[in-house]
Amino acid sequence: MPIQFPRYIEQLKPYIAGKPIEETQREYGVKKVIKLASNENPLGPSPRAVLAMKKAMKELQLYPDASGFHLRVALSKLEGVSFDEIVLGNGSNEVIELLIRTFCVPGDFMVASDGVFAAYPISARIQGVDTLFTRMTQDFRFDLKAMLELIRNTPKVKLVALPNPNNPTGTYVTESELVEFLTEVEKVREGSVHVILDYAYWEYVTAKDLPDPIPLYRRFSNVSVLKTFSKIYGLGGLRVGYGVIRPELAKMVQKVRMPFNVSSLGLIGAEAALKDKVFIRKSIRLNNTGMKKMMAAYRKLGIPFLPSQGNFLLINARQGLGLSGPEVFEACLRMGVILRPIANYGMPDWVRVTIGTEAQNRTAIAAFAKLKKNKKT
Ligand SMILES: Cc1ncc(COP(=O)(O)O)c(C=O)c1O
Numbered sequence: 001m002p003i004q005f006p007r008y009i010e011q012l013k014p015y016i017a018g019k020p021i022e023e024t025q026r027e028y029g030v031k032k033v034i035k036l037a038s039n040e041n042p043l044g045p046s047p048r049a050v051l052a053m054k055k056a057m058k059e060l061q062l063y064p065d066a067s068g069f070h071l072r073v074a075l076s077k078l079e080g081v082s083f084d085e086i087v088l089g090n091g092s093n094e095v096i097e098l099l100i101r102t103f104c105v106p107g108d109f110m111v112a113s114d115g116v117f118a119a120y121p122i123s124a125r126i127q128g129v130d131t132l133f134t135r136m137t138q139d140f141r142f143d144l145k146a147m148l149e150l151i152r153n154t155p156k157v158k159l160v161a162l163p164n165p166n167n168p169t170g171t172y173v174t175e176s177e178l179v180e181f182l183t184e185v186e187k188v189r190e191g192s193v194h195v196i197l198d199y200a201y202w203e204y205v206t207a208k209d210l211p212d213p214i215p216l217y218r219r220f221s222n223v224s225v226l227k228t229f230s231k232i233y234g235l236g237g238l239r240v241g242y243g244v245i246r247p248e249l250a251k252m253v254q255k256v257r258m259p260f261n262v263s264s265l266g267l268i269g270a271e272a273a274l275k276d277k278v279f280i281r282k283s284i285r286l287n288n289t290g291m292k293k294m295m296a297a298y299r300k301l302g303i304p305f306l307p308s309q310g311n312f313l314l315i316n317a318r319q320g321l322g323l324s325g326p327e328v329f330e331a332c333l334r335m336g337v338i339l340r341p342i343a344n345y346g347m348p349d350w351v352r353v354t355i356g357t358e359a360q361n362r363t364a365i366a367a368f369a370k371l372k373k374n375k376k377t
Pocket of ligand 1: 093
């Protein structure tokens with residue numbers, strides 16, 4: 001008898017990751033390749049993290065501390081919460097999966113907006129949970145009113161995904177909008193609908209009205225906060241993220257978590273990275289100046305983009321360059337620049353570009369200028 005896979009697994013469209021540098025060199029025969037495709041820190045990893053991990057290499061025969069003691073102590077201090085409220089994950093992606101597994105049974109629903117970070121619907125689907133989507137507003141933001149309606153009207157909704165800012169759009173929900181939304185969601189079905197505030201890009205945020213999630217976490221009983229070491233700390237390859245989760249819920253999530261989900265190097269590297277204030281400041285500065293320069297360059301080239309609160313900009317390839325997103329992606333690969341097309345988000349005209357070093361940004365702009373010139377001739 002043939003194996004019967006669950007239908008939701010057979011029909012699953014897997015996550016499309018950024019194209020690796022080495023693969024691009026191999027396939028396109030270009031030596032010099034830059035990757036602006038995965039919102040990674042262009043400065044590399046936190047030097048303090050690297051140093052701490054080098055020292056820890058000598059003890060790799062030992063399993064990691066299953067409780068993640070030292071990192072959780074450091075994070076509880078940073079966030080001003082108790083030790084029990086920190087749940088570590090193999091990247092914040094794993095915390096997303098853990099939350100879904102803990103809160104839902106197959107047949108339940110998650111609510112999210114079109115354009116939401118793709119790991120949400122995929123992680124849900126893997127576990128037999130479908131995502132109900134609302135349309136984005138005209139300016140590519142979440143329509144919280146429509147989301148609230150959907151939550152109220154669908155009894156089996158257990159989770160709401162709210163990355164702020166969102167990736168790949170870079171758009172955000174303001175403090176007043178979020179407070180109003182959370183106030184209403186808390187009233188639905190006796191507070192049983194849980195909202196995931198995903199702040200993977202929090203350190204990059206410059207908008208004054210994009211709220212700190214921790215006061216909201218304290219104020220509302222049905223909110224968890226996710227953060228990651230993959231962005232500002234430059235440790236995407238290490239796979240460490242965490243959730244700030246109420247103790248009584250965190251206790252449940254901890255049961256679902258496998259004991260060694262974060263490696264010993266992960267625990268040590270992340271803890272050291274937290275102390276690397278010089279590197280964090282430098283990374284923020286680089287992003288701020290890079291973001292301004294890229295926006296100015298896009299304006300000059302006549303390429304529309306969405307204002308972003310992350311370390312990336314979404315540009316309209318169709319309007320700006322007369323090509324689809326995947327076409328610009330392909331053309332740029334040939335010039336040794338890896339970008340991220342987002343047709344899988346239902347946005348085939350757009351391409352996401354991570355803010356890089358000054359030199360990388362210049363290379364990307366030169367590639368776009370070339371495409372623009374080709375368009376005219
Ligand atoms: C909004 C958002 N959340 C979470 C993540 C996952 O990060 P990680 O699993 O590396 O912590 C990303 C990564 O791009 C993201 O954009």
